[in-house]
Structures are given as C-alpha cells and as structure tokens.
Amino acid sequence: MAKITLENLAHSYLPNPKGEDDFALKELNHDWVDGEAYALLGASGCGKSTLLNIISGLLHPSQGRILFNDQDVTMAPTTERNIAQVFQFPVVYDTMTVRDNLAFPLRNRGADPAYIKERVQQIAAMIGMEDTLNHKARGLTADAKQKISLGRGMVREDVNALLFDEPLTVIDPHMKWELRTQLKSLHHEFGHTMIYVTHDQTEALTFADKVVVMYDGRVVQMGTPQELFETPEHTFVGYFIGSPGMNVLDAEVNGDKAVLAGTEINLGKGFGPLSGKVELGVRPEFTSLATGDQGLPVTIKRVEDVGRHKIVRADFNGTEVNVLAPEGAEISPDMNRVVFDPAGVNVYSDSWRVAPKGA
Numbered sequence: 001m002a003k004i005t006l007e008n009l010a011h012s013y014l015p016n017p018k019g020e021d022d023f024a025l026k027e028l029n030h031d032w033v034d035g036e037a038y039a040l041l042g043a044s045g046c047g048k049s050t051l052l053n054i055i056s057g058l059l060h061p062s063q064g065r066i067l068f069n070d071q072d073v074t075m076a077p078t079t080e081r082n083i084a085q086v087f088q089f090p091v092v093y094d095t096m097t098v099r100d101n102l103a104f105p106l107r108n109r110g111a112d113p114a115y116i117k118e119r120v121q122q123i124a125a126m127i128g129m130e131d132t133l134n135h136k137a138r139g140l141t142a143d144a145k146q147k148i149s150l151g152r153g154m155v156r157e158d159v160n161a162l163l164f165d166e167p168l169t170v171i172d173p174h175m176k177w178e179l180r181t182q183l184k185s186l187h188h189e190f191g192h193t194m195i196y197v198t199h200d201q202t203e204a205l206t207f208a209d210k211v212v213v214m215y216d217g218r219v220v221q222m223g224t225p226q227e228l229f230e231t232p233e234h235t236f237v238g239y240f241i242g243s244p245g246m247n248v249l250d251a252e253v254n255g256d257k258a259v260l261a262g263t264e265i266n267l268g269k270g271f272g273p274l275s276g277k278v279e280l281g282v283r284p285e286f287t288s289l290a291t292g293d294q295g296l297p298v299t300i301k302r303v304e305d306v307g308r309h310k311i312v313r314a315d316f317n318g319t320e321v322n323v324l325a326p327e328g329a330e331i332s333p334d335m336n337r338v339v340f341d342p343a344g345v346n347v348y349s350d351s352w353r354v355a356p357k358g359a
C-alpha cells in the first residue's frame, strides 16, 4: 500500500498551453493517505479520468510530479507501479474459466498454489460467483464479466493502490449496492489505498472515506461526506452533492447580517468585508417554512412527497428555494416565509466559501 503525493501536478492535452483554460487538470498539490478510500467525483469532462490516468501511468503529466511512498513514479510505466485497475467495461479472458481469470494476477507473480486456491475462493464468495468458478468466461453476461474484473482487481493483497474507473456502470442496479458494500468491507479488511472514479454522488458518498470533488479541471474540495454536506467549500459542491442540492442566493453581507432582495436576515456569525459576487448557500435540510413576517417572503410552487420527507419548491424573487419538510408536516397555503437555521448558512465570495470571523 502506498501514500500518493501529487506535487504541482497539472495536465494539458495541448502541446503549447497558453493559460489555465488550456489545462484539463489544473495545478494540484495533495497527499493521499496510505490505506484510505478516495472517490473522484464530478460531472462528465471535469478531469477525473485525466487524474486517474496520471496516477496509473497511462498518461504522463505536462507538469509536476507523482510519488508513491515518496518515490518519484512520474515517468514510470503502469507495469512498474504495482497497481490494480478496474475499468468501466469488463476485461476478461473469454477462453479461461472464472477461476483461472481470478487466479491470473497471482499466478503471474508466482504465488503459492495453495494460497491462490484459498484467495480465489475468498474473492469468488465476495463477488457471488462460487458456483460458476469452473465455467468459461465466454457466454457469461456483461454483468458477470464485470464482477470477474472487479474480483481480479482485488485478488492481490500487495498492490500499492487499487484504481476503479466507473466500475459499476454495466452492473445491474440491485447488484450495484451489494458490490459497493463489499468493496467497502474489503477496504476495511485489507486497508488498500483505493481510488474510485464516479459521477454518481451516492456511489462516492457510500464508498469513500474522502471524496475529491472536481469541477472544470480543478479539485474544489477534498473531504469526508459530512464536510461536503456541512461546509461545501465551493458552490458547485453544494449543489452537485445533495438531493436537492444547496440553495444558492445572491446577497449582500455586512458583519452578521445579510440582505437578500431587500430582506434582512441574521446570520448568527460575523464576516469581514467581502469582495466579488457574494452569495448565501443553505441546504434544504437547514430551511423551514413559516408564517408571519420573519424570514424570506416566498410563494410555494410545488410540493413533492418523496417518502421520508417532502420537498417544497418555493419561489423567492424569481429564484427557486427548496425546503425539506418532515414526512407528516402539513404544508398550509398561508406559509409564506422560509426561515434559515443559522448553523447551516454558508457565505460565498466568487463561488468560494468564506470562513466566518473567529472560525
């Protein structure tokens, strides 16, 4: 297992990049802790695969270094990095049995046959393929083949890191949850450094210790699921993660007060002078509906009952504000205000979170 260091790392696919916009991966400095599970999360085209391919050695970065346990591997080929990879689509040997496919990485390294037998059995149990170990891979469904790919990726215990690139895309939805849970328990058991690329927030949040959120070639936040929920460092993190995402509203902030389209609200914490475009970010979980004259004046547009709670879509001065109401809550037509819980209010300047004074 390895600590992975990304040092001044950046990549452009252009031969002569002029400015930041020409970089698919903008400069990045991080230490990824040995034995942690990371998810790279972001929308299509934000640079996830570019970063993963640099870590795996499929791509050499145009700037900076990558180190495994302080050893520079920037220019080392994939074969020298001692990593296991699982891709979006199955990579299996059709003419081999499931057993031989799973054993392949161990045999390749000259592992002891008794150990191989035991380990293959363990992995087969994990991916639910004990009964098909002697079947040829040819003729199996794409789903089953991808499970073999996952199993093969996980069979070696001595790898520096395990890299997954959207590995559950072809997996049946009900099996996805099971495999994700098994991957997580495998991580607890063996403590591999794992990096898992996905654009699906549920996959990222359930799998990873740390979620690395990417936006437009940049890592905008690396944090635990709780940190991403409570203190999104960038407005993108706020609305990409969460269902519905964070409400983002234009505001003027002065000390511990904010003014939103003429309505003043108390922030419960003070801020220094702010520059640029100032916005408030409040997750629907930290909002409630009220009557009276406190809070933002709104008009309720729609109420969606989603089982465990209700999502109320309201309009504030032309901007949609989403409120999460408890399952049995009565939403009456005279509810014309939205109130924010100050504990859940974040302030942003040019999309980046500003820490309150004294924090």
Ligand SMILES: Nc1ncnc2c1ncn2[C@@H]1O[C@H](COP(=O)(O)OP(=O)(O)OP(=O)(O)O)[C@@H](O)[C@H]1O
Pocket (backbone or CB within 6 Å): 013, 024, 042, 043, 044, 045, 046, 047, 048, 049, 050, 051, 199
């Ligand atoms: N080989 C390439 N040559 C030129 N540009 C590329 C190449 N590969 C990716 N890009 C560009 O780099 C940017 C980042 O792409 P990347 O594939 O890393 O994103 P991603 O987040 O993995 O997206 P997806 O989820 O769609 O795979 C995109 O604008 C993409 O068009």
